[in-house]
Amino acid sequence: MSDIILDVKRLTVHFEVDSQLIQAVDDVSFQVRRGQTLGIVGESGSGKSVTSLAVMGLVPNPPGKVVDGEIWFNGGGSPVDLCTLSEAQLQSYRGGQVSMIFQEPMSSLNPVYTVGFQMVEAIRQHQAISQTVARQQAIARLQEVKLLPTDADLRALIKAEKPNLDAASLTEEVDRRQQAVLNRYPHELSGGQIQRVMIAMAISCNPALLIADEPTTALDVTVQATILDLLRELRDRRGMSLIFITHDLGIIAEIADQVAVMYQGKIVEAGPVWDIFAQPRHPYTKGLLACRPQPHQRLRLLPTVTDFMAVEAQGSAPNAPANGAQPLSGSPAVIRERVPDAQTQARFAPLTEAELTARAETLAANGPLLAVENLRVGYPVRGVFGKTRRHVMAVQDVSFQIQKGETFGLVGESGCGKTTLGRALLRLVPAMGGKIWFEGRDVLGLSSSQLRLLRRDMQIVFQDPYSSLDPRMSIGAAIAEPLKIDGVVKSARNQQERVAYLLDRVGLPTSCINRYPHEFSGGQRQRVCIARALALNPKFIICDESVSALDVSVQAQVLNLLKEIQTEFDLTYIFISHDLAVVKFMSDRIMVMNQGRVEEIGPAEQVYRRPQTAYTQDLINAIPIGSLDRIQELQRDRTPVA
Numbered sequence: 070m071s072d073i074i075l076d077v078k079r080l081t082v083h084f085e086v087d088s089q090l091i092q093a094v095d096d097v098s099f100q101v102r103r104g105q106t107l108g109i110v111g112e113s114g115s116g117k118s119v120t121s122l123a124v125m126g127l128v129p130n131p132p133g134k135v136v137d138g139e140i141w142f143n144g145g146g147s148p149v150d151l152c153t154l155s156e157a158q159l160q161s162y163r164g165g166q167v168s169m170i171f172q173e174p175m176s177s178l179n180p181v182y183t184v185g186f187q188m189v190e191a192i193r194q195h196q197a198i199s200q201t202v203a204r205q206q207a208i209a210r211l212q213e214v215k216l217l218p219t220d221a222d223l224r225a226l227i228k229a230e231k232p233n234l235d236a237a238s239l240t241e242e243v244d245r246r247q248q249a250v251l252n253r254y255p256h257e258l259s260g261g262q263i264q265r266v267m268i269a270m271a272i273s274c275n276p277a278l279l280i281a282d283e284p285t286t287a288l289d290v291t292v293q294a295t296i297l298d299l300l301r302e303l304r305d306r307r308g309m310s311l312i313f314i315t316h317d318l319g320i321i322a323e324i325a326d327q328v329a330v331m332y333q334g335k336i337v338e339a340g341p342v343w344d345i346f347a348q349p350r351h352p353y354t355k356g357l358l359a360c361r362p363q364p365h366q367r368l369r370l371l372p373t374v375t376d377f378m379a380v381e382a383q384g385s386a387p388n389a390p391a392n393g394a395q396p397l398s399g400s401p402a403v404i405r406e407r408v409p410d411a412q413t414q415a416r417f418a419p420l421t422e423a424e425l426t427a428r429a430e431t432l433a434a435n436g437p438l439l440a441v442e443n444l445r446v447g448y449p450v451r452g453v454f455g456k457t458r459r460h461v462m463a464v465q466d467v468s469f470q471i472q473k474g475e476t477f478g479l480v481g482e483s484g485c486g487k488t489t490l491g492r493a494l495l496r497l498v499p500a501m502g503g504k505i506w507f508e509g510r511d512v513l514g515l516s517s518s519q520l521r522l523l524r525r526d527m528q529i530v531f532q533d534p535y536s537s538l539d540p541r542m543s544i545g546a547a548i549a550e551p552l553k554i555d556g557v558v559k560s561a562r563n564q565q566e567r568v569a570y571l572l573d574r575v576g577l578p579t580s581c582i583n584r585y586p587h588e589f590s591g592g593q594r595q596r597v598c599i600a601r602a603l604a605l606n607p608k609f610i611i612c613d614e615s616v617s618a619l620d621v622s623v624q625a626q627v628l629n630l631l632k633e634i635q636t637e638f639d640l641t642y643i644f645i646s647h648d649l650a651v652v653k654f655m656s657d658r659i660m661v662m663n664q665g666r667v668e669e670i671g672p673a674e675q676v677y678r679r680p681q682t683a684y685t686q687d688l689i690n691a692i693p694i695g696s697l698d699r700i701q702e703l704q705r706d707r708t709p710v711a
Contacts, residue, residue, distance in 0.1 A: 071148070073103075074310045075141070076141040080098070081096055082123055082128055083136050094120050096137075096335070097335065105310055106304060107311070115333065121282050125280065145277065149162075164194065166276055168276040169271065169280040170282065178267070188210070188273065191270045192206050192274065196274065208247050210272060211265075213272070214303075216265045223243050223247070259483065261296065268296075278309070281311065283316070286316075290688060291688060297693075313325060318358055322694075326341065327340070342700055346697055352405070352407065364649065364694070368654065370629045373622055377407055428657065429672065435474055437470040437471060438508060440469075440471075444464055444500055444504070444505065445467075446498060447460030468503075472641075473641055474635075476656045479491070479644065481647065491529065494512070526607050526608045528610045530595070530602050530610060530611070533618065534591065534598045535594055544597045545583055549568050551605050568582060591620075591623065592627060611643045624651070632655070653674075
């Protein structure tokens with residue numbers, strides 16, 4: 070039997086958009102060996118997800134079409150070219166021998182059915198077994214992904230809680246608790262739990278190849294580390310091959326044996342993971358490696374991909390597709406390496422200890438802009454007739470101060486209360502107790518009219534820029550809206566001038582003023598949200614997970630932008646994130662939250678180098694650094710693939 074389980078040759082995929090052919094995947098070839106993980110990395114739009122959809126036979130037709138290439142799959146029998154199979158023939162492979170975990174698990178599960186129903190349905194789709202046997206398999210798979218304890222562990226737990234149960238009652242209680250998990254709906258599970266359900270469904274029919282498309286993008290670093298550990302364990306125990314797709318080379322270092330780097334539909338560099346990290350050859354790969362914040366050093370600004378490569382339009386079209394389709398960039402291009410000059414290198418140099426100390430002293434002399442004392446926020450749990458029975462406390466007795474001009478990092482896992490805290494500061498959610506002072510004013514004691522005036526000085530940038538913008542309103546109108554509502558700039562001409570200035574300042578051309586949110590990328594939409602937050606010249610901005618959904622290269626651009634406008638507009642930030650590496654790059658001080666309480670507060674360097682609690686240490690350990698030492702550690706016990 071061949072060692073190669075998947076052999077993709079010259080794969081080309083087109084999409085027809087507005088009567089124009091766009092080449093999403095351009096002459097891509099790669100192989101995946103048994104028991105091996107191939108990491109495919111690249112920015113959004115690079116073609117990596119379309120490549121995986123082509124392997125699964127899921128490219129939507131229309132508007133997409135696989136126009137050339139071969140996809141040979143060898144699951145144990147005779148090799149077969151998946152491109153030649155009919156839809157009915159593909160059904161026997163898809164979900165059975167080749168499975169896929171999609172990026173957004175909540176969108177992949179039907180919200181009106183329980184997870185147990187959906188798992189049993191997926192199992193019976195590929196196996197001629199009874200409902201009872203399928204249920205047993207679903208439980209076994211959930212135990213394998215550690216969403217359910219094993220039967221033995223569950224029995225021991227129940228016996229410790231109820232020592233007087235007889236054998237029959239114990240078996241009945243085990244069955245009841247397992248069924249309780251199967252009876253949950255997707256909205257009743259956390260992001261990490263839903264992703265485990267998706268993994269359990271994907272491995273339920275013992276696939277030879279598992280494709281994981283950005284399975285950890287929206288997860289906390291600690292949950293992300295757990296999912297990566299789980300996928301490694303399943304791969305090694307089952308001898309399963311894995312294609313892992315992401316935009317973050319730090320994550321690739323945690324799981325891949327081989328790496329393929331994609332840019333504008335092409336594989337620009339490929340090789341063993343050690344070679345890619347130790348000696349990257351392509352400027353795009355070098356840029357991806359450089360733009361990820363590294364917690365062991367504090368840079369002035371982050372390098373971006375464009376600092377390492379120059380994309381030049383090609384006059385003639387010798388590399389253009391013969392069928393007339395255009396690459397993603399819209400025209401053939403030549404990529405050349407850009408060597409940063411001395412001035413550029415100085416922008417990215419690490420801050421010295423003396424500079425960090427001097428900044429801390431300056432901030433301390435500025436005095437506090439915001440002070441919080443014993444803040445408590447809870448959400449009501451309703452009973453009969455809507456009566457509040459109790460409150461689930463999201464923020465419990467939190468106290469801190471933020472100096473003028475400071476960036477105050479707020480970090481913790483999902484559900485720790487950091488977003489609720491940020492919204493409570495703006496009175497977007499009600500506080501149950503405590504005090505909030507902004508420039509000496511009691512925020513919780515302000516009337517509606519006073520609060521409206523205060524909100525000119527206090528703004529927020531939310532995590533999802535698309536849902537933050539009205540899809541029916543042009544971006545120019547969205548940025549001008551606060552100017553009209555508050556009456557700060559009255560004439561239409563002055564409003565347009567202000568909008569044009571803000572767009573220019575956040576790096577967007579003024580020519581796009583009449584375009585709508587759907588016409589922009591995620592990073593561009595986040596720039597629009599930042600421009601809107603700056604419209605009224607605020608003093609204080611809360612950035613709530615404002616870069617967590619962005620590619621690392623776009624993330625670097627937005628983080629640099631936030632730093633630059635902080636100096637220009639004399640801003641004070643609260644920067645909320647679950648990623649301690651990003652928070653450390655941005656912040657002067659960091660507050661770590663856990664279950665609504667403060668774990669620790671201190672200077673960013675101190676929190677990273679000398680964490681005071683085990684929880685903070687776990688957050689630090691979960692950061693996917695992508696170092697050569699880490700790659701060597703992970704591969705030390707791996708059997709080399711010939």
